[in-house]
Amino acid sequence: MAAGTQTYDGLAVPIYGEATITQQTAATDILTIKGANGQAGDFLNLIDSTATERFVVEDGGNVVMTQKAVGDVGLKILRASAPTAHALKIADNGDGTTKQFAITKNYALLMRVFTTRPTTGLTKGELMLLFHGSTPKLGVCISTAGQAIKMVRLKTKTFGRLTA
Numbered sequence: 001m002a003a004g005t006q007t008y009d010g011l012a013v014p015i016y017g018e019a020t021i022t023q024q025t026a027a028t029d030i031l032t033i034k035g036a037n038g039q040a041g042d043f044l045n046l047i048d049s050t051a052t053e054r055f056v057v058e059d060g061g062n063v064v065m066t067q068k069a070v071g072d073v074g075l076k077i078l079r080a081s082a083p084t085a086h087a088l089k090i091a092d093n094g095d096g097t098t099k100q101f102a103i104t105k106n107y108a109l110l111m112r113v114f115t116t117r118p119t120t121g122l123t124k125g126e127l128m129l130l131f132h133g134s135t136p137k138l139g140v141c142i143s144t145a146g147q148a149i150k151m152v153r154l155k156t157k158t159f160g161r162l163t164a
Helices: none
Strands: 044-047 053-057 063-065 088-091 099-103 109-111 127-132 135-143 148-153
Touching: 109 127, 127 148
Parallel strands: none
Antiparallel strands: 044 053, 053 063, 088 099, 099 109, 127 135, 135 148
16 A cells, blocks of 8 residues: 655654554555664564554564463454355465465464475474375474474365375
């Protein structure tokens, strides 16, 4: 979307008190934060009353959330009653088409799927679905240094259930 360029009477967000910014042009971003040339500080930093950082958007785009209490959830996603898209998707390219990990609208877990056995870029404990031709195999990396994978062949039975 286009970045907003207007201010109210030349003022930005107030220093004290509560504030609401109301969007006036539907196709324009409500708030744009632009870093300086050579920026090293964070874009956004939300702190509690003890000055503990709770939510930070770093200069590189990383989002850091720090839980306050033992029972707090690090990332909470409250979904619409009839979602039409993934609840969570992490992709490895700019347009978001190469899925590495996703939780679908029906709460299914999707992870990387390989059409051939990978030989690089694996991390110990990584779980993957691989295909050898049309034969599905479940694999887990057992050594990052050795790039070793243990695999189990999956057999399809009646009604599409899988067994090892």
